[in-house]
Amino acid sequence: MKYYIIAGESSGDLHARHLMEALEAKDAKAEICYWYKPELAYMGFVSVAIHLPEILRGMEECKKSIREFNPDRLILVDYPGFNLKIAAWFHKNFIQKKHAAHAGTPQVIYYIPPKIWAWKEGRIAQIRKYVDKVLSILPFEVEWYAKRYGHHVEYVGNPTLDEIDAFQKALPEEEVIAWKQSLGISEGKVVALLPGSRKQEIEQNLPLMLNATKTVGKDFRYVIASAPNISTDFYGQVIGKAFKPEETECRNKVVLAPCHGSKSSFMLMHCAHAALVTSGTATLETAIMEVPQVVCYAMRCGKAVSWLRGKLLKVPYVSLVNLIAGREVVPELVAGDLTQESLDIALGNVIANEDFRTRQIQGYREMMQLLGMPGAPQKAAEKILEN
DSSP states (O other): OEEEEEEOSHHHHHHHHHHHHHHHHHOTTOEEEEEEOGGGOOOSHHHHHHTHHHHHHHHHHHHHHHHHHOOSEEEEESOHHHHHHHHHHHIIIIIHHHHHTTOOOOEEEEESOOOTTTSOTTHHHHHHHHOSEEEESSTHHHHHHHHHHOOOOEEOOOHHHHHHHHHHHTOOHHHHHHHHHHHTOSSSOEEEEEOOSSHHHHHHHHHHHHHHHHHSOTTSEEEEEOOTTOOHHHHHHHHHHHSOGGGHHHHTTEEEEOOBTHHHHHHHHHHEEEEEEOSSHHHHHHHHTTOOEEEEEOOTTHHHHHHHHHHHOSSSOOSHHHHHHTSOSSOEEEGGGOOHHHHHHHHHHHHHOHHHHHHHHHHHHHHHHHHOOSOHHHHHHHHHHOO
16 A cells, blocks of 8 residues: 655654554555655744745645655644645545546545644534544544544554653663763753744743743753754854853753754653753653653733633643643643743742642653553554555
8 A cells, every 4th residue: 555644843753754664564565655844834824924935835846746656545644734735635636536437545544633622623624524534642632523523533542652662661871871971961950941843932932941040940950952953053042142141150051952853852851850841742752751841832922822812722721731631730831821930930849849740740640541552653554554
């Protein structure tokens, strides 16, 4: 069978690669074409509008590639702004035409579907019309889709469990020691800073995180998780602006960890005492590795966004940890709730308040029970192979 897979961001890329391995293991005749263009994953209306010609060129290249490959299965991994448009085009140009010609009809499978429970609920119409099978990695989505839309979604487990399980089983202690030595953090406790994977997120979140390091936890080392496709010069500029010349001692406690895929962030979490995390997959990774955290997501016009959030958001939380657990396990400082003062207080709690830290870890374990066991890529591959 021929599989065409599309992903657009680093977390989706990691999940897609493990899915490809599972498909190849279950289908000896598998032919796979993979489309991954993280440089096209822009966030926000303005950013998308500015880069629209580039995005449209990328979409045309993708369509041409699909035509040439002629797949039996189109597998979409997250990346909804791009992927739903491709699904509509594929449905018209492949599924309808082949059905009319009584040829073998291909399928569209969405692995890690759009988070319509958070925003852009109208996308359910496109999913119903153009997607044949939805495979979720979040257990609460099954009930959400069923109750709100009467739409069937299958939970296949969460691939982050598999990725962290594989990392931990293959991690020799000498590698941890060498990694710490390479960053000059062999001594002292580490706080991880994960400010996001896009320039816009980093520019908005990292300065607040760095300012917090000046007054809270002065005895800690602060290690920034760098993202793929973001240059070290860019991080250097953001860090440089955050510290005054007389703040050399504080600046020297901050280290940028080079990015070598998921292994870099997993290694950082393995060594971390606590973390400041911009909402996303990283919050789930941090929880699975039982590192107490504060979820923080700065946005321009924060107060206005917070007001709109209460009117438009369909769920009470933004972090995957809280959404899966169904209650507040980790503090969420988002938009107007994220100020320098609120972040300083939360960071103080997460690194030094033992009751606070213990309650979080207990909540993580409740969440893990809901996630189930590893094996998501294999289960997803089995569903994809079904007619």
